[in-house]
Amino acid sequence: MLNKKDDYIAQIFSVTRWLTIVAVMALYFTLPESLVFNLTMQELLYIIGFGALYSLAIQIALWKLNTYTKAKLRFVQAGVVFDYLFISSLVYFTGGVGSLFMPLYFVWLMHAALVWHFKGMLLATLLAVGSYSFIAYYFEQLFISTYLLLYGAHTIFIGLVGVFAYLLSSRKQAASIDHINYKEEAMKDYVSGLYNHRSFQNTLTKLVEKDKEFTLIKLNIDHFKQLNDTYGYETGDRVLAILGSTLDFWIEPREGYNFRYNGDEFTIILFDQKRHKIEQNIERWNNYFAEHVQMIDDLSDEYITISYGVGSLKESDDRDELLRRVDRCLHQAKASGKNKAVFDETFKQAIKS
Numbered sequence: 001m002l003n004k005k006d007d008y009i010a011q012i013f014s015v016t017r018w019l020t021i022v023a024v025m026a027l028y029f030t031l032p033e034s035l036v037f038n039l040t041m042q043e044l045l046y047i048i049g050f051g052a053l054y055s056l057a058i059q060i061a062l063w064k065l066n067t068y069t070k071a072k073l074r075f076v077q078a079g080v081v082f083d084y085l086f087i088s089s090l091v092y093f094t095g096g097v098g099s100l101f102m103p104l105y106f107v108w109l110m111h112a113a114l115v116w117h118f119k120g121m122l123l124a125t126l127l128a129v130g131s132y133s134f135i136a137y138y139f140e141q142l143f144i145s146t147y148l149l150l151y152g153a154h155t156i157f158i159g160l161v162g163v164f165a166y167l168l169s170s171r172k173q174a175a176s177i178d179h180i181n182y183k184e185e186a187m188k189d190y191v192s193g194l195y196n197h198r199s200f201q202n203t204l205t206k207l208v209e210k211d212k213e214f215t216l217i218k219l220n221i222d223h224f225k226q227l228n229d230t231y232g233y234e235t236g237d238r239v240l241a242i243l244g245s246t247l248d249f250w251i252e253p254r255e256g257y258n259f260r261y262n263g264d265e266f267t268i269i270l271f272d273q274k275r276h277k278i279e280q281n282i283e284r285w286n287n288y289f290a291e292h293v294q295m296i297d298d299l300s301d302e303y304i305t306i307s308y309g310v311g312s313l314k315e316s317d318d319r320d321e322l323l324r325r326v327d328r329c330l331h332q333a334k335a336s337g338k339n340k341a342v343f344d345e346t347f348k349q350a351i352k353s
Contacts (some may be wrong), residue, residue, distance in 0.1 A: 013079075017083065021055065051082075054079065054082040054086075058078070058079040076115050077115045083111065084128075084131075088131045090104065092138075097141045097150050097151045102154055109162050109165045110161070112124040112165065113166065124165075125159060125166075129158050132154065132158065193241065193248060194258045197260070200269075203257055215310060216267065216322055217269075217308055218261065221240075221264040224236065227239065244260065246292070247268065255272065256268060256269050273312055290303055307338050309327060309329030309342055310341055310343045310344065311326040311347075312344075326344065
């Protein structure tokens with residue numbers, strides 16, 4: 001999809017498209033016909049009409065559609081395809097190899113770099129060279145030394161512009177990936193490898209606002225402070241990392257999200273709302289976690305457990321009320337002996353096993 005900078009560049013190319021149409025008309029009426037053009041007024045109107053119609057459609061799309069949509073990107077991509085046809089027609093009807101409009105292929109390749117990457121830019125460069133070569137061959141200009149030299153120079157320039165356009169596109173894509181990676185890292189907790197508290201709050205708010213159905217689980221390692229005091233914070237961090245990797249291993253992105261909420265507290269947003277499946281998952285998480293914790297030398301004889309509070313969204317809920325209810329369930333699990341999961345009342349009423 002386009003970003004704001006891409007959208008701005010697309011607007012500039014759209015203006016360039018209109019200026020080209022105006023320039024073609026102006027040249028047709030101010031220069032001798034035989035000097036530039038090899039077409040009738042009717043043929044010119046067909047070409048200009050085609051250019052104006054698709055330019056208008058794309059201009060309206062650029063104005064009306066939201067920047068971050070696939071539809072807008074599709075219109076920009078369609079504009080690149082139509083530009084190719086328009087430029088090739090102009091070159092064909094205005095002298096072939098020696099056409100005044102041949103440099104428009106260079107502009108077109110730069111525009112193509114906005115929406116296409118390696119394979120697309122390779123195809124765009126081959127199309128530009130191919131159509132230019134076909135026009136030169138059709139007019140038998142390849143057999144005239146002057147035109148042949150001009151054709152060779154232009155073809156080399158088309159190839160060079162295509163390479164530079166690809167390099168610019170690759171650099172932009174790499175910068176975008178780096179930005180995404182930095183943003184992703186800023187959203188992650190260093191110790192557990194899971195998304196952090198801020199990410200959790202943002203995700204929960206969006207899901208509640210959109211009235212999505214989901215299960216919220218809050219979990220806490222039992223006696224974690226005692227573990228830290230006995231074995232040290234480095235060992236405690238290793239336990240937190242194991243819990244993070246446990247959740248990351250068992251919960252795929254399509255099934256839900258995992259977060260380190262605070263200290264030894266974690267939260268899970270699951271899209272599954274069937275109680276018996278959640279109970280089965282909790283048993284798997286507990287076994288996997290305990291097994292890997294015991295691989296730490298100091299903890300080989302320890303059996304560290306987890307308590308859970310589980311709830312789902314009511315119609316009357318807001319984000320804070322849901323959190324409070326799940327918190328109460330977690331506290332109840334702790335108070336009643338730990339190493340258990342307490343489900344709230346929504347699982348008795350709205351959710352069936």
